Amino acid sequence: MWLANRLFPSVRRLQARLAEAEARAAAAKADEFNPFEGGLDARGQYRATWQALSKTDESARQSIIGNADMALFESLAAADLAVLQRTVGLQSSDDVLEIGCGAGRLGKVVAPLVRSWTGCDVSENMLGLAKERLAGQTNVRLALVSGNSLAQIADASIDVVYCAVVFMHIWEFDRFSYVLDAYRVLRPRGRIYIDNLTLCSDLGWQMFERDRLSYTAGNRPPHISTYSTPQELEAYLLRAGFREIESSIDGKWLRAWAAK
Numbered sequence: 001m002w003l004a005n006r007l008f009p010s011v012r013r014l015q016a017r018l019a020e021a022e023a024r025a026a027a028a029k030a031d032e033f034n035p036f037e038g039g040l041d042a043r044g045q046y047r048a049t050w051q052a053l054s055k056t057d058e059s060a061r062q063s064i065i066g067n068a069d070m071a072l073f074e075s076l077a078a079a080d081l082a083v084l085q086r087t088v089g090l091q092s093s094d095d096v097l098e099i100g101c102g103a104g105r106l107g108k109v110v111a112p113l114v115r116s117w118t119g120c121d122v123s124e125n126m127l128g129l130a131k132e133r134l135a136g137q138t139n140v141r142l143a144l145v146s147g148n149s150l151a152q153i154a155d156a157s158i159d160v161v162y163c164a165v166v167f168m169h170i171w172e173f174d175r176f177s178y179v180l181d182a183y184r185v186l187r188p189r190g191r192i193y194i195d196n197l198t199l200c201s202d203l204g205w206q207m208f209e210r211d212r213l214s215y216t217a218g219n220r221p222p223h224i225s226t227y228s229t230p231q232e233l234e235a236y237l238l239r240a241g242f243r244e245i246e247s248s249i250d251g252k253w254l255r256a257w258a259a260k
Ligand SMILES: C[S@@+](CC[C@H](N)C(=O)[O-])C[C@H]1O[C@@H](n2cnc3c(N)ncnc32)[C@H](O)[C@@H]1O
Pocket: 046, 050, 063, 064, 065, 099, 100, 101, 102, 103, 104, 105, 106, 120, 121, 122, 123, 126, 145, 146, 147, 148, 163, 164, 165, 166, 169, 170, 174
């Protein structure tokens, strides 16, 4: 009993010291995290994100149009081709480049109409699926890009650049970097088409609200859609040097197009 009385306070003191040391170590570890040091930017991990989303053609279709149904995939491609024809137009003499070509959904309907079609993407899986989808088409080239530049494409070598269903998934800075680089690769009088979901229609706003309420700041997927206004896309085009800038809103879609 005497021994227990003597030892108990020492054990308690030791336990308290250990707990304090653990708390200090945890706090020191938390302090090591510096949010201004530029840690992992999950949204900017484009390649890793889209590689994971395109392990099969079915999962790629799901991630591209939100539905794996092949008939829907192809009918939406036909509708998007009509948009390109209405905005930038496609001529049989055109060399055409798609930024973020995915599994070749649009390439399949565009390539047969033009002189050449180049599909650029950050994901090798997507490019592999595009290659399969466009097999037999001899005017096709595919290029793996870094996420914000068209470095592999020569200056003034392209007549039409388009980027469909990509801007919602990437940083605003990278949107503009692509518009700038599109200006470089386009020939004089070349045309550009870009699009995004918009905040400026009832349907676009409903989708924005759905996304806002579906995720908390800590669990948003890296490729979650972020929306645009006409002013944003027009500013990119203007600042990159394009002219004859036009835009339209069609349901959830904002489209903008211009000439070099
Ligand atoms: C929703 S899919 C659209 C694919 C295609 N444009 C279509 O409409 O069928 C988005 C595509 O953009 C690609 N992508 C994502 N971030 C990119 C980036 N920073 N640069 C180039 N491609 C990117 C993805 O790998 C994916 O293939």
